Amino acid sequence: MAKSKPGSMSRALVRRETIAGYLFLLPSLVFFLTFVVYPMxxxxxTSLTNATMTASGTSDFIGLKNYIDLFQDKTFLKALLNTVxxxxxxxxxxxxxxxxxxxxxxxxxxxxxSAFRVIFYLPVVTGSVAVTVVWKWIxxxxxxxxxxxxxxxxxxEKNINWLGDSKFALGCIIxxxxxxxxxxxxxxxxxxxxxxxxxxxxxxxVDGATDLQVFWQVKWPQIMPTTLYILVITTINxxxxxxxxxxxxxxxxxxxxxxxxxxxxxxxxxxxxxxxANAMGxxxxxxxxxxxxxxxxxxKSES
Amino acid sequence: MNTGVKRTSVYRTITLILIIVIAAVIFLFPLYWxxxxxxxxxxxxxxxxxxxxxxxxxxxxxxTLFDKRSAPLWEFHIPLSEWFTEDHSQVVFFAGPVLPAxxxxxxxxxxxxxxxxxxxxxxxxxxxxxxxxxxxxxRAVLFSLIVCAMALPKQVILIPLLREMDGxxxxxxxxxxxxxxxxxPFGVFLMKQFAEGIPGEILEAARIDGxxxxxxxxxxxxxxxxxxxxxxxxxxxxxxxxxxxxQLLMLTGTNVLSMPLGISKMMGEFGQDxxxxxxxxxxxxxxxxxxxxxxxxxxxxxxTMGAVKG
Numbered sequence: 241m242a243k244s245k246p247g248s249m250s251r252a253l254v255r256r257e258t259i260a261g262y263l264f265l266l267p268s269l270v271f272f273l274t275f276v277v278y279p280m281x282x283x284x285x286t287s288l289t290n291a292t293m294t295a296s297g298t299s300d301f302i303g304l305k306n307y308i309d310l311f312q313d314k315t316f317l318k319a320l321l322n323t324v325x326x327x328x329x330x331x332x333x334x335x336x337x338x339x340x341x342x343x344x345x346x347x348x349x350x351x352x353x354s355a356f357r358v359i360f361y362l363p364v365v366t367g368s369v370a371v372t373v374v375w376k377w378i379x380x381x382x383x384x385x386x387x388x389x390x391x392x393x394x395x396x397e398k399n400i401n402w403l404g405d406s407k408f409a410l411g412c413i414i415x416x417x418x419x420x421x422x423x424x425x426x427x428x429x430x431x432x433x434x435x436x437x438x439x440x441x442x443x444x445x446v447d448g449a450t451d452l453q454v455f456w457q458v459k460w461p462q463i464m465p466t467t468l469y470i471l472v473i474t475t476i477n478x479x480x481x482x483x484x485x486x487x488x489x490x491x492x493x494x495x496x497x498x499x500x501x502x503x504x505x506x507x508x509x510x511x512x513x514x515x516x517a518n519a520m521g522x523x524x525x526x527x528x529x530x531x532x533x534x535x536x537x538x539x540k541s542e543s
Numbered sequence: 544m545n546t547g548v549k550r551t552s553v554y555r556t557i558t559l560i561l562i563i564v565i566a567a568v569i570f571l572f573p574l575y576w577x578x579x580x581x582x583x584x585x586x587x588x589x590x591x592x593x594x595x596x597x598x599x600x601x602x603x604x605x606x607t608l609f610d611k612r613s614a615p616l617w618e619f620h621i622p623l624s625e626w627f628t629e630d631h632s633q634v635v636f637f638a639g640p641v642l643p644a645x646x647x648x649x650x651x652x653x654x655x656x657x658x659x660x661x662x663x664x665x666x667x668x669x670x671x672x673x674x675x676x677x678x679x680x681x682r683a684v685l686f687s688l689i690v691c692a693m694a695l696p697k698q699v700i701l702i703p704l705l706r707e708m709d710g711x712x713x714x715x716x717x718x719x720x721x722x723x724x725x726x727x728p729f730g731v732f733l734m735k736q737f738a739e740g741i742p743g744e745i746l747e748a749a750r751i752d753g754x755x756x757x758x759x760x761x762x763x764x765x766x767x768x769x770x771x772x773x774x775x776x777x778x779x780x781x782x783x784x785x786x787x788x789x790q791l792l793m794l795t796g797t798n799v800l801s802m803p804l805g806i807s808k809m810m811g812e813f814g815q816d817x818x819x820x821x822x823x824x825x826x827x828x829x830x831x832x833x834x835x836x837x838x839x840x841x842x843x844x845x846x847t848m849g850a851v852k853g
Contacts, residue, residue: 254678254679254680257677257678257679258677258679258680260673260677260679260756261673261677261678261679261682262673262679263756264669264670264672264673264677264756264760265669265670265673265674265685267665267666267669267670268666268667268669268670268731269670271662271666271722271725271726272689272692272726272728272731273726274707274722274726275704275707275722275723275725275726276692276700276723276726276727276728277688277692278707279700279701279703279704279707280692280695280700280703282703282706282707283699283700283702283703286703341563341566344559344560344563345563354839356563356567357843358835358836358839359567359570359571360567360570361835362570362571362574362832362835363570363573363574365781365785365828365831365832365835366573366574366577366828366831366832367784367785367787367803367827367828367831368785368787368803369785369787369803369804369806369807369824369827370577370803370806370824370825370827370828371573373577373806373810373820373821373823373824374573374574374576374577374580374821374824375573376810377576377580377817377820377821378573378576380817382589382591383588383589383590383591383593383817385576385593388591388592388593419570419573424846427843427846427847428846428847431843431847472694476694476696479696480696480697480698482698482788483787483788486791487807487810501698504699504702505702508702514702514706517702518702518703521699521700521702522699524696524699525695525696525699528694528695528696529694529695532694
């Protein structure tokens with residue numbers, strides 16, 4: 241009954257429903273429009289001006305100049321490349337690892353399954369600042385655990401300056417990002433695998449399918465929507481990698497760990513280029529939107 | 544033959560479990576290192592041979608942490624108040640003795656998380672119910688706007704948001720962190736998912752009985768979506784606590800710093816004193832971890848509900 245179309249309801253009822261609907265929505269809409277939609281619009285609008293961060297600065301409409309400058313800005317291109325590297329490395333590894341862990345733990349005893357879920361989620365809850373602080377110590381040149389363990393096990397001969405060496409810095413960032421990214425996907429995979437239709441699994445087993453076949457032929461198609469969601473959220477998170485960079489390396493050494501998000505922050509607060517920073521924000525948002533769309537398309541065509 | 548296959552599969556299972564346990568230990572290690580590091584002496588912290596278990600426990604790090612700065616225990620700023628005072632000054636209440644600033648940061652963080660949690664749950668429950676159960680004009684448009692906004696990167700809007708907050712004279716108040724969290728549409732989306740499960744007949748019956756809209760909401764709808772509200776509450780609480788970027792942009796004065804921000808400031812000033820930094824990190828993370836462990840079930844539910852049925 242409640243699903244009937246407005247056309248089938250009396251006019252008075254439609255009006256009543258509309259008024260009630262908007263009254264219920266009002267408190268939420270006020271916050272949504274003021275603190276989400278308005279800044280989004282301002283982001284696009286100011287990206288077409290040469291506005292600065294200072295309050296008194298004038299701002300003139302300069303069309304697409306910020307966007308053109310952007311793609312001639314070597315630092316930005318380097319930041320974009322680093323961001324792409326982070327995304328390309330972290331998204332598949334996060335997905336594969338969390339699927340593997342999820343598949344291992346979802347049919348364990350209840351307490352064991354929750355324990356593992358909690359453990360893999362803990363780095364997310366601990367918070368980026370606390371996590372970063374402790375990793376900075378772990379990576380430390382003289383008194384870091386990593387160098388101690390590595391040199392004692394003979395994995396590398398001399399202490400390595402992990403965060404100070406442009407060969408390793410980005411990899412170190414990606415490792416921390418990885419530990420703080422797998423928590424949510426694991427929770428999602430555990431619940432998705434638990435919801436897989438058991439009759440199909442049993443039918444396949446009766447037909448003599450191996451575990452691997454059951455997984456890829458029966459379970460995998462059913463958890464596809466979850467995989468898709470995980471791909472999208474991990475991509476968004478990796479693109480927005482900021483706190484780690486700001487706290488650990490500030491984009492150094494020699495821009496080896498600059499990411500787009502960090503460069504936006506840098507442009508706005510160190511270079512005071514407000515319009516320019518927003519143009520970067522728009523480009524970043526477009527990249528994410530495009531990538532999410534591609535992932536949707538791919539996943540759809542596969543299933 | 545058959546037993547041979549079984550035996551290899553037993554070995555395989557044991558190896559796999561071993562690998563997963565090792566992975567779990569690696570994931571736990573940073574937290575362990577924070578908690579033990581907070582109680583280590585400077586000598587142990589700075590030695591190139593790590594002390595896996597502190598030989599000598601000390602509270603020195605916490606003492607230093609609490610010594611650094613001080614602030615009044617409680618400060619409450621009324622949002623938008625400067626628009627109504629004559630000299631456009633903010634209306635602020637102070638209370639309590641002057642205490643170490645770290646306490647203040649902890650209180651600020653708790654306040655932000657609780658306020659954001661209550662406001663988000665209230666507004667989102669109302670809105671989610673309306674979107675799920677009310678048939679009104681413009682509903683489809685609104686819902687697609689919300690979904691689109693959710694897919695956009697949140698951090699991109701922070702810099703325009705900062706300027707807007709400046710315009711509203713809200714920067715450097717805790718509200719500048721709270722309000723955008725409330726505006727973020729994930730909560731509305733999640734609540735809609737839960738409210739969709741309410742059978743239409745019950746609402747119809749309430750309408751025929753002549754119950755007012757608000758009464759229907761409080762007596763019928765809200766009890767039914769309570770698990771969802773619980774999930775959203777814990778989700779918002781943890782995310783606000785850890786939303787470092789937003790706090791970094793909006794808050795600068797010592798009195799309004801959050802716990803994560805306070806540590807990052809200390810990292811700038813006392814960068815090499817890892818014992819002190821671990822004490823700060825422990826203070827920032829232990830409360831939120833306890834909250835997480837206590838409400839873990841709701842949390843898991845929130846994560847999965849927000850995803851799969853989209």
